[in-house]
Amino acid sequence: MKKKKIGVYICHCGGNISDYVDVEKVRQAVEGEDIVFLAKTTMFACSDANQREMVNDIEANGLTSVVVASCSPKLHLLTFRNVTQRANLNKYTYVHANIREQASWAHSDNKIGATEKAIHLVKAAIAKANYAEALETNKVKALKSVAVIGAGVAGMKAAISLSNKECEVVLIEKEPFVGGRVSQWDSLSTTTETGKEIVNRLYNDLITRENITICTNSEVISNKGSVGNFTLKIKKTPRYISTSFHPEDLKKAIEVCPVEVPDEFNFRLTPRKAIYKNYPGEYPQTPVIDLKNCTRCGACEKVCPAVNFSEEEDIIEISVGSVLMATGFDPYTPAYGEFGYATSENVITLPQFKRLIDEQSDTLVYKGKAIQNIAYIYCVGSRQAKGDNTYCSRNCCTSTIHAALTAKNKFPDINNFHFNRGLRTYGKQEILYADSLRSGDIYLQSYEDGLPTVTIEGKKTIVKINDILTNGKEIEVEADLVVLVTGMVPRADNKVGTLFKLPKGRDKFYNEIHMKLRPVETVIDGVTIAGACQGPKNIAESVNSALSAATKSYSIISKGELESEPLVATIDPDRCTWCGACEAACPFDAIMKSEKEGKIIAAINNAVCKGCGMCAPVCEPDAINVTACSSTEIMSMIDALV
Amino acid sequence: MGEINRMSAKILVFSTEKISDPAIDMAGLMKLHYPPTVYTISIPCSSGIKPSWILHAFEKGFDGVFIAADGSDCVYGETCTEKTGALVGKTHELMKSNNIDPARLRMAAICSVCSEPFVKQIRSFNEYLLKTLHA
Structure with a gap:
């Protein structure tokens, strides 16, 4: 074997490595190795400057292999393989x-x-x-199709983007209707378009596209295969209403339904029937029967011939080259008694408040009582000093100020009091904060160790704070309504x-x-993530990440084939005696009996x-x-490790 | 080796590129500490580990070998669990015949998000090895 000339690069990764590892000591420990031609430390091995230096080193010194000691190979193995290729060195001579x-x-x-x-x-x-x-490298076939899981605004936007790239798309939504959280908001900031209008616009675009299949009321229940060829099983739950329905019949069916359950669309503020649509213009247009709560009394069947309880659950199987996950978030549910939640009838969450102001006109009323003073308590379920959610939910400061302004425009008599922990209305959202100040909203602030308190005194709900903006002065507000500004948490259902x-x-x-360099890819090859399933995001940020994930998912499969590692089994003909054990062990039927120079041995179909081994x-x-x-x-x- | 590492056993981990490597990487990301004398060699699939590699590790001075197996998540098929189990069984027999405590080879299924289980397994294995080999 010809003696190797290896170049070794040890990365500081800013301080991520060198804060804990003495990289110079590592360099000194390996530079004397017989086959090491050069050993260097570098502040960022992945930087353009270092990559250029590596190419120069390889070409100038005739290096035969390169080792980079840095982050996980999941992040930069390909980067450094490409460096060696640019220096005309086979990329498989690179070791990470x-x-x-x-x-x-x-x-x-x-x-x-x-x-x-x-x-x-x-x-x-x-x-x-x-x-x-x-x-x-070997080449394997990649299906030019993507499954988008979740038909909220991120999933819908991703599906449209993929459709533009002439890629087959299957958009899978667990709920009976598309739109996700955005369909729950009427008024949005920085646009006059409502959430429902945005969802409807996207849906109307989706249904004109022949290469998009929309599956609502559908859930992925199994996954096999890997990048290039995932096989998914999808369970489709029936709507129990045929698509050829008469609107008046359905209206009657909803009216006669005797079942009432809390309406999750309105965050349990109002009831809904077992046969329902969340709002009149919702897509798909066919309502659904919630069989978990339906008593099968038959009242709806009598007035609406389109009701059909004989519809059955369906399991379909699809094959796709990539999967884009856009499953969204859940709003944080405060603990029992947290700032009076569930123990005081005047305490609600921000999503409930947004639905409340959307639903009402003229006078703001909650539980029969006219509302004048509203106290907003920020960072409930976010930035927790004691609790799991130490992160900032990013969107809630802006969303609250927007909701407070919307409420004030709609109901001019109200007074808004914002009990915050420092406002984070970053970027253009600062305009809303300025509008809010101009409109007379009052801002009171505390640190995490001096949170406001909510107490019930007779029929009064009192919110108190030691306001750090007025040198810790105790200030109290008698609130008609306390709005807990709840953040985003991961989906409780993570199946x-x-x-x-x-x-x-x-x-x-x-x-x-990697949050900066590979922000929509996951360690599962071929699976990308978009929207708030990745962390708190507003609508614009969700759409940005959706477009990014769509492009990344498509780029993986766009050529119709993937490069696979040329890692295959090899047979030593001198040692092989053909016992057949390897043939039996191979799950891919890649081994067969063959004859070589008169000897029966195993042969590999490359x-x-x-290459599983x-x-x-x-x-x-x-x-x-x-x-x-x-x-x-x-x-x-x-x-070497001992 | 530094003063601080005296109480750590030397453990070789066979980990798989697609399944257990991400879990071990994420353990680092989450700063879930385990002994620094735990070294990982990445391989495509845990059912491709040769018993001779494990015996070589013991011969060279490793206190323990841990197989972070693919389990039912293996991308190469459902038979991985059974085959990895078989090679561990075979290696245990070879270890016995070489007077090596079979408990110095441990296997557990480590999925791509099993960072905490990995660290728990390694800490427990380290304790066992220290108790039996370095007490």
Whole structure:
């Protein structure tokens, strides 16, 4: 074997690595290795400047392999493989060492240990690079179709974007109607269009497109396969109403339905029937019967022939090349008694308040009482000093001020009191804050250790605060209505995320690979994320991420084929005695009996072999190795790690 | 090795690129600490580990070997669990015949979001190895 000339680059990653790992010590520990031609440290290995330097080093010195010790290979393996390609070096001669997630961050409590570990990890990568061979990639077919899960504004916008790219799209919505949270809002800021109008506009666009299939009342129940070819099973729940209905008949059916349950669309402020639509213009236009609450009394069937309880659940199977997840968020539900929630009848949440002002006109009334003083308590369920939700929900400050202004425009007699912890109306949203101040809204502020209190004194609801804007003066407001400004939390029902094994971050929302560099990709190849399932976002931010995720999902499958790693099993003909164990172990039928120079041995079909290696441990004469994962490479890495 | 690492066993982890690697990476991201003498080698699938690699690790001085198995999430098929179990069983027999405590090889299914279970398993394995080998 010709002696290798390896270039080693050890990354500071700003301080992400070098705050805990002595990168210079790592460099010194490996520079003397026989096959290491050069060893350098770099502030950001992924920066353009460093990439150019690597290309120059490879070309100028005739390096035969490169090792970069930096972050997870999930983030930059491809980046550095591309660097080697630009320097006319086969990309499979590149070896990655993860000294961030698996050294500096994992052992940030132990700098000596983290540095020792990093040295061993880099030495192991050098050992592997010593055996790295030039390889050619395999091609596998990729289906030019994407499943978009969630038909809120992010999912709908993503579907339209994918449709423009001449890609087949299946838009899957668990609820009976499209639109998600946005359909619940009438008035929006920075636009005169209502949430319902936006949803309707998107839906009217969706239904004109032949390459989009919309499945409402549908849920993904199983997932098989991988990037390029996912097979999903979708359970479609019937609406129990045929699409050819007479509107007057349906109106009567809703009227005669004796069942009333809290209406989740109005955040349980009002009741709805078991046969329902959330609002008249809602899409799809066919109402639905909520069979969980329906008593099957038959009243609706008598007045509306379109009601059909014989409709049955359907399971369909689809195959797609990529999956775009846009499953949204849940509003935070305050704990019992939190700022008087559920213990005082004058306390509601921000989503409930928004529905309340949308539903009413002339005078603002709640539970029969005219409302004049409204106290908004901010950061309920967000920025918790004690609790799981330490994050800021980003959207609620602006949403509250917008709702307060909307309420004041609609009901001029009201007074708004904002009990906040510092306002975060970033960017253009600051205009709303200025409008609110001009309209006479009162802002009172506290820190997290001096939160406002809500007390009930007879029929009065008193909100008190030691206002830091007036040097801690105790100020109290007798409020007719207390609005708890609740933030966003991850969906309580995460079955679909579990199906795809999507990782969650510390905030329990779905986690991207890298918040800046790969903001819509997940560690599950071929699955992208968009909208508020990734973390709190406003509508504009959700749409931005949806367009980004749509482009990324499409870019994965756009060529109709994917490059797959050229990692296949190889047979040593001298050792193989053909016992058939490998053929039996292979899940892909990639191994067959063959004859070579008069000897019966195993042969690998490289087009079918996936490189899993299941055949290798069952081979008694140890005649099988997997490319780039051979016994020689693994054992040399073990030697370096000890 | 530094003073602070004396109480850590040397553990080799075989982890899989698509399933358990993300979990181990996320453990780092979440600063879920475990002993720094735990080293990971990535492989495509846990059912492709050769018993000879494990024996080589013991021969070279590793205190324990942990297989972060794909379990039922394996992208290469449902037989992974059974095959990984078989190779562990086979290796245990080889370890016995070489007078190596079979409990020094441990396996657990680690899915792509199983960061906390991974760290829990490793800490518990470390404690066992310290108790049996370095007490």
